[in-house]
Amino acid sequence: MARTIVPIGPQHPLLKEPIAFQIVVEGEQVTDSTMRMGYVHRGIERLCQERTYIQNLYLLERVCGICSHVHAVTYCRGVESLLGLEVPLRATYLRALLCELERIHSHLLWLGMLARNIGLDTIFMYAWRDREIVLDIMEALSGGRVSHAINTIGGVRQDITPMQREVIWGQLDKLDQQVSRLLRVVEHERSLQARTRGVGHLSLEQVRRYCVVGPIARASGLDVDLRRDEPRPPYDRLNFDVVTHTAGDVWARTLVRMQETLVSVQLCREILRTMPDGPIAVSARRRVPPGEAISRSEAPRGELFYYIRSDGSDRPARVKIRTPTLPSLLSLQIQLKAITIADISVILSGVDLCIACADR
Amino acid sequence: MSGIPNRDAINTLVLRLLSDLTAGPGAFTHTTTDGELVIHLPTHALRPAVSRLIDEIGILHLTTITGEDLPPHIALRYHFWHHYGFTLEIELPRDRPVVASLVDLVPGVALYEREVHDMLGVLFEGHPDLRPLLLPDEWQGPPPLRKEDTHG
Amino acid sequence: MHYPNKKSEAVMEPRRQIRVALQRLLRPVIRWARRNSPWILHFNSGGCNGCDIEILATLTPRYDVERLGILKEASPRHADILLCTGPVTLQSRDRLRRTYAQMPEPKWVVAVGTCSCTGGVFTGAPTVVGSVAEVLPVDMFIPGCPCRPEAIIDGLIQLLGHVE
Numbered sequence A: 001m002a003r004t005i006v007p008i009g010p011q012h013p014l015l016k017e018p019i020a021f022q023i024v025v026e027g028e029q030v031t032d033s034t035m036r037m038g039y040v041h042r043g044i045e046r047l048c049q050e051r052t053y054i055q056n057l058y059l060l061e062r063v064c065g066i067c068s069h070v071h072a073v074t075y076c077r078g079v080e081s082l083l084g085l086e087v088p089l090r091a092t093y094l095r096a097l098l099c100e101l102e103r104i105h106s107h108l109l110w111l112g113m114l115a116r117n118i119g120l121d122t123i124f125m126y127a128w129r130d131r132e133i134v135l136d137i138m139e140a141l142s143g144g145r146v147s148h149a150i151n152t153i154g155g156v157r158q159d160i161t162p163m164q165r166e167v168i169w170g171q172l173d174k175l176d177q178q179v180s181r182l183l184r185v186v187e188h189e190r191s192l193q194a195r196t197r198g199v200g201h202l203s204l205e206q207v208r209r210y211c212v213v214g215p216i217a218r219a220s221g222l223d224v225d226l227r228r229d230e231p232r233p234p235y236d237r238l239n240f241d242v243v244t245h246t247a248g249d250v251w252a253r254t255l256v257r258m259q260e261t262l263v264s265v266q267l268c269r270e271i272l273r274t275m276p277d278g279p280i281a282v283s284a285r286r287r288v289p290p291g292e293a294i295s296r297s298e299a300p301r302g303e304l305f306y307y308i309r310s311d312g313s314d315r316p317a318r319v320k321i322r323t324p325t326l327p328s329l330l331s332l333q334i335q336l337k338a339i340t341i342a343d344i345s346v347i348l349s350g351v352d353l354c355i356a357c358a359d360r
Numbered sequence B: 001m002s003g004i005p006n007r008d009a010i011n012t013l014v015l016r017l018l019s020d021l022t023a024g025p026g027a028f029t030h031t032t033t034d035g036e037l038v039i040h041l042p043t044h045a046l047r048p049a050v051s052r053l054i055d056e057i058g059i060l061h062l063t064t065i066t067g068e069d070l071p072p073h074i075a076l077r078y079h080f081w082h083h084y085g086f087t088l089e090i091e092l093p094r095d096r097p098v099v100a101s102l103v104d105l106v107p108g109v110a111l112y113e114r115e116v117h118d119m120l121g122v123l124f125e126g127h128p129d130l131r132p133l134l135l136p137d138e139w140q141g142p143p144p145l146r147k148e149d150t151h152g
Numbered sequence C: 001m002h003y004p005n006k007k008s009e010a011v012m013e014p015r016r017q018i019r020v021a022l023q024r025l026l027r028p029v030i031r032w033a034r035r036n037s038p039w040i041l042h043f044n045s046g047g048c049n050g051c052d053i054e055i056l057a058t059l060t061p062r063y064d065v066e067r068l069g070i071l072k073e074a075s076p077r078h079a080d081i082l083l084c085t086g087p088v089t090l091q092s093r094d095r096l097r098r099t100y101a102q103m104p105e106p107k108w109v110v111a112v113g114t115c116s117c118t119g120g121v122f123t124g125a126p127t128v129v130g131s132v133a134e135v136l137p138v139d140m141f142i143p144g145c146p147c148r149p150e151a152i153i154d155g156l157i158q159l160l161g162h163v164e
Helices: A044-048 A053-060 A068-083 A089-118 A121-142 A162-188 A190-196 A204-209 A214-219 A250-274 A325-335 A341-350 A355-359 B007-017 B043-057 B107-120 C009-036 C050-057 C090-102 C114-118 C149-161
Strands: A003-008 A020-026 A029-036 A291-299 A302-310 A316-322 B028-031 B037-040 B061-070 B073-082 B084-093 B098-100 B123-125 C039-044 C081-085 C108-112 C128-130 C140-142
Touching (some): A020 A341, A029 A325, A068 A302, A089 A190, A089 A341, A121 C050, A190 A250, A190 A341, A250 A341, A291 B084, A302 B073, A325 A341, B007 B043, B061 B107, B107 B123, C050 C081, C081 C090, C108 C149, C114 C140
Antiparallel strands (some): A020 A029, A291 A302, A302 A316, B073 B084
């Protein structure tokens, strides 16, 4: 049969960010694929070395627009560790609140994109309409819908007022209702299940050998979640379930992400209920003593890793970022084999790519 | 959760498994500010160390490889995770940075080695595909994370 | 103008006059359609995705640009307005130029977001060219980091006010 190469990207309706795939097709069957990244490479690790620690905070929030807060939090934790700072408990709760809200908004965004790429535009519209509730809450807390600038080295910059707390509580109830309804729709929508069941299967062993992280790993049965496994305040004081499934296909990933969204709504409520009083920041020195710090967080897509080395000046000597999309991209090499052309859009949507994160 | 060992137990386990490789010259350990173990190994000991850890502990989760240009060396830090994080660090000579690839032991290392090759010019022997990962096609200059690269 | 079989001038002149008359009649209709139904193509040339999701948010029920006639198109050949987000990276530059060249006239370029307008926080990075204005002629700059959907809609409406 004739071999054709179907190029997908760098600009394509399926992709909201530029990345190029060359998919080798024989008839309707996909046999192989190659990938070209780097369209969004801005050399952020290099830029970090030329700016001060506090200037880097502004830069690192813009590695990715979807998970900007968790990047800032992970970086701040690394620098605070180098400085030997103890961040006030209230600040950790506020950071975690925004992290969970970010997880909700990211998963709803993903659900909309998956539905849109399959052709179910209504679910896209409903998911993104409900996502606006989350963006409203984040805007009330920080002043920004997508980019928050709420972190500083030593804590957070804005506190939550009692009135805001009441309003957010009500909106969380509404969000819970809407997300539960979306989950019910997704669970009963047969065309969504037909397109996603059995597609893009990754076994537990493949997930471990390729070091895949996040909801993709949890959908294949790997029980790993850094919020529970590397417990830091406030997660060491909060009760939550880690959602796993065993099917390992795009359908399992859909269920994991949707159920995680509900867990996050619950976590937001618990954070609001149990938030202690106290200061929201401690002051931080400009010059950071020499040392190395490693900080990890559970971003919406999985394990986010920061390595920061300081040489005693006010600029970092090395900042290394490993975003969770990189192992997801590696897992695509396994998934984009022995499938039909129609499954390509499902698989590319199912891995929840954030190319800005991957390219940095 | 009661089955999860504490950090000291994991650090002790890793050091015990690598005790003969860390006994020689050029090997020492220190910790990060959070108490994570960083084990410096001679370059030739990296593959045996990873291989032994996989045999004894099971499939290892490799988070990433941090490369840093520290003239006259290039430091490569392999960040692993087994209940807690630990790092294996090697030093390569700057004018001939060559090291054996780990891609057959840990398939997940593929993109990280490509990125270090791109950013620092390190050659990973045995890697099937060291094409540029992040740098644009028209990039002519030296690897960007090398210290001699100055841009206006 | 050449015709395969040369007809006499007596036949040509009325045909030409009819064509000119039709064009004159349709011109306001075309102008009305262009202003009231601009189709946009979204091109991310290296951004963090923040402005991209705000552009997508304009399609969703709260902002709903479709009521203004704006549709998001997949092909440059169907688009009137090119919405650019993100700083232009070296790898994206030629593709941006090629996409712009594939759009039929008349076409407009809108730089959405601070990175697209000026290069933003990534100015000076060795793999970043800079703002979209370094590569294409930009008709409207909409700053913001990220740009709010209201600002995007406002910018597009102001652009359409200049559309002839």
